[in-house]
Amino acid sequence: MKRVDVITLGCSKNLVDSEFLIRQFEAGGFTVEHDPDTPRGEIVVINTCGFIGDAKEESIDTILDFVEAKKRGKIRKLFVMGCLSERYFDQMGQEIPEVDKFYGKFNWKELISDLGSSFRPDLTNERSLTTPGHFAYLKISEGCNRTCSYCAIPIITGKHRSKTIEDLLDEASFLASKGVKELQVVAQDLSYYGTDLYKKRRLATLVEKLTEIDGIEWVRLHYAYPAGFPKDILDVMAQNPKVCTYMDIALQHISDNMLKLMRRGITKKESIQLIREMREKVPGIHLRTTMITGHPGETAKDFEELLEFISATRFERLGVFPYSHEEDTFAWKNYEDNIPSSLKQERADRIMELQRNISRELNEQKVGQTLKVIIDRKEDGFYIGRTEFDSPEVDPEVLIPDSENLKTGQFYNVRITAADDYDLYGRI
Structure with a gap:
């Protein structure tokens, strides 16, 4: 056996x-x-x-x-x-x-x-990669100290626990020695990194040190939390070309009524100011976020306010989840799950239809630009790659005719020739 x-x-x-x-x-x-x-x-x-x-x-x-x-x-x-x-x-x-x-x-x-x-x-710090050999996920912490009403993650994983910078650099160096060029930095809450071990937020310090590892060309950040966001990471992103101008930050909603019911610890005004500051400090930054529809207490007015916010903010990447009433969460104990599933899904569908149009318009603006692209795979007559604005599996891809004779895991400068709702097309 x-x-x-x-x-x-x-x-x-x-x-x-x-x-x-x-x-x-x-x-x-x-x-x-x-x-x-x-x-x-x-x-x-x-x-x-x-x-x-x-x-x-x-x-x-x-x-x-x-x-x-x-x-x-x-x-x-x-x-x-x-x-x-x-x-x-x-x-x-x-x-x-x-x-x-x-x-x-x-x-x-x-x-x-x-x-x-x-x-x-x-x-302890060695792994056998299941991803394509040129990129890997780097998990920098476990658990979460937040108390969002809907979330079962703290119940499952417990309190936030950061890995030491030394262990993470050792792990990332091992990955680089195996050919990894792109690190997808992940955690349940990137914003909290370092507070338990170092008594202050150390995400910016960690990311800077990761970019110093030989062989690492891109570092991408996933799953930040808006309340208490470590703004010094924006300076690193703006100044260091190895840090992708990309941030995955889950907002979940925008109306003050819903943010309070969800226990998000942030207001609409503060959320809008944070997004404004991100885009001012890091020109061209691509923001990925998620929203929840049908959380207990979400009124038609709350939802329309959310639609207006998405329309005005024009997120480059956006996903949505219909609310799931999870056992033992704050919402499970304190709220009635009284919004019909069909209405939750209808609201989610309306958001994604709005986002589809936004995504197409933003993609069309890239036509004619030359972008740095890493090639992930070859399929159906195309090489499939990504720009620094795209995370694997969840974000748009760049399709290049396989007549170009490219190598998986290599970077190329690609001129974008066409765009659709979510993907780009280009030539070397």
Whole structure:
């Protein structure tokens, strides 16, 4: 039993955990495949997500699919770890006894010893990449100290815990030695980085040091929080060409009524001022944000105010989630989930239709420009790449005819020739 399939569900932070686990497996002599189309291992490990209803449903369905595979003799051992397992540990063990063992989000090291190997502390900062070799996610902290009404993450992950700058530089240096050129810096809350270890926000310091690592050409920032945002990172972004002019910052809403009900710790006026300051200090910055529709208490007036804000602000990147009423959150305990699902979705659809038009207009402004592009893959007659304004999987891509004979993982200067709602087209 030395062949393992690791299945990762959910966000990039989960993916990082899987990559650490795979590195330990491989050091123990296991053969590992990640997210195979057809699992072939004797052992399957599922790293679950438990953030919102749809993600929990996907995790449960995946577990049950592999329970059936185990019953048919296709696999011999099934293990489950991650956020869903952490959140519903006892309940899942009782309801799905066919799983050989459940682990939480942080005790997956036990899995190594349970399979007859031993955890290697000397490999703590080493990972086996599951992304294309030229980019990797760098998780700089765990947990969250915020108390947003709708969010179950603090229940699952606990309080914010920063990794030390030294460990992160060691990890990033290892990644660079393996050919990584682009770091996607991720955390549940980038804004809080360093406050626990260094008693002050140290995101700007960390990012500056990451850009000094040989081989790293782009550093991109994900999941900042608007309240208490560390504005010194904007100076670093404006002055350092290796820091992508891109910021993923979740606003969730804009009306003061909703921001208060959501317990966001910021006002509409402060949110607008922060966005203004970002765009003034970092000309050309591309902002990615998310919004929530149908949170308890959202009135038609609140929603129209949100639409007006999105229309006026013209975010370069925007996603939306219909509200999910999550157990044990502040909203679960204190609010009634009384907005129909159909209305939540209708509001989300209206936002995305508005954003589709904004995205097309902003994309069309890039036609004729020459942009630096990294090539991720080749498919369907095109090389698929991204600019510094685009994160993998969630943002627009640049499509270049495969007659150009390019190399994956390399940077090229690409002249943009055409645009559609979300993607760009170009030639070298």
